[in-house]
Amino acid sequence: xxxxxxxxxxxxxxxxxxxxxxxxxxxxxxxxxxxxxxxxxxxxxxxxxxxxxxxxxxxxxxxxxxxxxxxxxxxxxxxxxxxxxxxxxxxxxxxxxxxxxxxxxxxxxxxxxxxxxxxxxxxxxxxxxxxxxxxxxxxxxxxxxxxxxxxxxxxxxxxxxxxxxxxxxxxxxxxxxxxxxxxxxxxxxxxxxxxxxxxxxxxxxxxxxxxxxxxxxxxxxxxxxxxxxxxxxxxxxxxxxxxxxxxxxxxxxxx
Amino acid sequence: xxxxxxxxxxxxxxxxxxxxxxxxxxxxxxxxxxxxxxxxxxxxxxxxxxxxxxxxxxxxxxxxxxxxxxxxxxxxxxxxxxxxxxxxxxxxxxxxxxxxxxxxxxxxxxxxxxxxxxxxxxxxxxxxxxxxxxxxxxxxxxxxxxxxxxxxxxxxxxxxxxxxxxxxxxxxxxxxxxxxxxxxxxxxxxxxxxxxxxxxxxxxxxxxxxxxxxxxxxxxxxxxxxxxxxxxxxxxxxxxxxxxxxxxxxxxxxxxxxxxxxxxxxxxxxxxxxxxxxxxxxxxxxxxxxxxxxxxxxxxxxxxxxxxxxxxxxxxxxxxxxxxxxxxxxxxxxxxxxxxxxxx
Numbered sequence: 001x002x003x004x005x006x007x008x009x010x011x012x013x014x015x016x017x018x019x020x021x022x023x024x025x026x027x028x029x030x031x032x033x034x035x036x037x038x039x040x041x042x043x044x045x046x047x048x049x050x051x052x053x054x055x056x057x058x059x060x061x062x063x064x065x066x067x068x069x070x071x072x073x074x075x076x077x078x079x080x081x082x083x084x085x086x087x088x089x090x091x092x093x094x095x096x097x098x099x100x101x102x103x104x105x106x107x108x109x110x111x112x113x114x115x116x117x118x119x120x121x122x123x124x125x126x127x128x129x130x131x132x133x134x135x136x137x138x139x140x141x142x143x144x145x146x147x148x149x150x151x152x153x154x155x156x157x158x159x160x161x162x163x164x165x166x167x168x169x170x171x172x173x174x175x176x177x178x179x180x181x182x183x184x185x186x187x188x189x190x191x192x193x194x195x196x197x198x199x200x201x202x203x204x205x206x207x208x209x210x211x212x213x214x215x216x217x218x219x220x221x222x223x224x225x226x227x228x229x230x231x232x233x234x235x236x237x238x239x240x241x242x243x244x245x246x247x248x249x250x251x252x253x254x255x
Numbered sequence: 256x257x258x259x260x261x262x263x264x265x266x267x268x269x270x271x272x273x274x275x276x277x278x279x280x281x282x283x284x285x286x287x288x289x290x291x292x293x294x295x296x297x298x299x300x301x302x303x304x305x306x307x308x309x310x311x312x313x314x315x316x317x318x319x320x321x322x323x324x325x326x327x328x329x330x331x332x333x334x335x336x337x338x339x340x341x342x343x344x345x346x347x348x349x350x351x352x353x354x355x356x357x358x359x360x361x362x363x364x365x366x367x368x369x370x371x372x373x374x375x376x377x378x379x380x381x382x383x384x385x386x387x388x389x390x391x392x393x394x395x396x397x398x399x400x401x402x403x404x405x406x407x408x409x410x411x412x413x414x415x416x417x418x419x420x421x422x423x424x425x426x427x428x429x430x431x432x433x434x435x436x437x438x439x440x441x442x443x444x445x446x447x448x449x450x451x452x453x454x455x456x457x458x459x460x461x462x463x464x465x466x467x468x469x470x471x472x473x474x475x476x477x478x479x480x481x482x483x484x485x486x487x488x489x490x491x492x493x494x495x496x497x498x499x500x501x502x503x504x505x506x507x508x509x510x511x512x513x514x515x516x517x518x519x520x521x522x523x524x525x526x527x528x529x530x531x532x533x534x535x536x537x538x539x540x541x542x543x544x545x546x547x548x549x550x551x552x553x554x555x556x557x558x559x560x561x562x563x564x565x566x567x568x569x570x571x572x573x574x575x576x577x578x579x580x581x582x583x584x585x586x587x588x589x590x591x592x593x594x595x596x597x598x599x
Contacts, residue, residue, distance in 0.1 A: 010361045014350070021349045089345030092311055093406070097362035098334040 011107025075155025116152020
């Protein structure tokens with residue numbers, strides 16, 4: 001077991017270095033979060049007067065969605081990173097070494113978690129810079145980051161499964177398109193009270209809504225436990241299911 | 256498993272998904288400290304075999320033992336005993352040569368300090384100390400093979416697998432790689448390499464298996480394989496002033512060589528006297544002397560031996576045409592995107 005920790009750590013360090021080694025990997029999420037904040041903030045600024053937002057700062061309302069958005073898309077990065085190693089043959093090199101093959105998997109997943117954490121952190125700093133007031137304070141921010149990491153891992157599992165299944169870089173990158181509906185069929189820009197018809201039904205079915213609402217509650221309302229725990233429960237359940245499925249798939253493909 | 260054989264393969268069959276039969280039952284052994292070669296064209300089954308032996312690929316049926324361990328039950332023991340350089344595949348383009356080797360060391364259970372010392376040694380060995388800090392993705396083809404080789408050597412493996420170690424390299428880099436391999440072999444490393452190049456197989460390998468369509472079609476030392484192909488050939492042109500005079504001389508020469516015990520056959524072909532002999536190098540001077548004694552002046556004499564090309568042609572009905580390693584689609588598509596330009 002000690003040996004495995006050691007292996008996971010080396011692989012984690014190498015994968016992290018590989019990711020950080022390409023500046024675009026770090027800069028583009030930063031740029032996108034800033035852009036989304038500024039653009040959507042300005043675009044929907046006056047909708048706040050419709051009421052039901054629980055705040056009069058539209059940017060504060062947006063924070064949860066921007067975080068969810070960056071961590072969901074970080075899932076495609078995880079799939080793509082793995083695929084790059086498979087395509088370059090480096091993955092085979094790791095399989096050739098006398099290490100546990102799950103060390104490779106866990107090392108990669110830890111990088112996914114780190115990636116989600118860093119990207120969510122960037123959004124938090126941006127929000128603070130824009131003057132958003134976090135109702136739950138530092139503890140709330142930490143809780144939000146934890147939830148972001150869990151949720152990032154959920155989508156990383158999906159990204160990894162798509163990469164393992166398709167073995168195709170283009171497919172893996174465009175798989176991000178499949179993630180779009182999940183991000184937009186939510187209370188992204190409007191509170192639930194302002195939604196209607198099929199859209200409202202879809203939003204209520206979409207699990208992403210509950211995770212986002214939990215984060216939003218921590219920004220806008222304070223420790224609203226029923227909402228927060230529902231979000232945590234949904235994210236945890238999704239992670240348990242997807243982690244099992246991904247591990248199973250990984251075991252089959254590397255056996 | 257016998258004590259002298261470090262690799263033993265029995266009735267190895269590999270059928271890929273979709274019923275593609277890559278190996279149709281091959282048998283071979285490699286002795287301890289032997290330099291063994293797999294010669295064959297693309298798609299013959301060379302890479303499949305080497306991947307099964309190195310535990311990267313599961314076999315369909317058969318028995319495979321490597322370094323005294325069974326490939327099904329002791330893959331981890333095998334992994335510790337082998338190194339595998341995979342045609343510059345599997346390099347970590349975004350890390351420096353140094354970091355790549357240190358990581359290899361850590362993966363093979365060296366301590367951090369040990370890994371660093373070993374990386375320095377290996378960089379020195381393959382002559383890459385000067386570029387140790389540069390990203391591997393910027394290395395030239397020859398440098399990539401060398402760093403790949405170095406990476407396969409971190410744990411001083413008993414057995415080294417090499418998949419087409421010099422395909423696509425310029426002649427100078429090829430010779431340098433050959434020198435490294437000969438050096439490793441002289442230190443007692445067992446080497447199994449695959450190649451599409453006759454010259455490489457001939458130059459390096461003590462024993463060869465020619466593989467085609469998933470079957471071993473011939474096996475032996477390069478010499479014995481060539482000997483099986485039959486006799487050496489001596490070609491003689493006579494010097495003469497006139498056309499008719501030359502014909503006369505050729506007829507005379509032909510009847511002369513027919514009387515010699517070491518000549519196994521002779522004919523006139525394309526204005527030349529073609530003499531088949533057992534040992535070309537020893538027979539040529541005797542033929543020369545014979546002609547001079549009978550006042551036949553020789554303009555030109557050439558000795559040729561069967562080549563591995565002839566051996567390959569004989570066993571497969573085809574000549575082998577190596578590709579030049581331009582199939583690196585991943586590298587060509589991805590490396591520029593990562594800002595890695597290859598330079599020498």
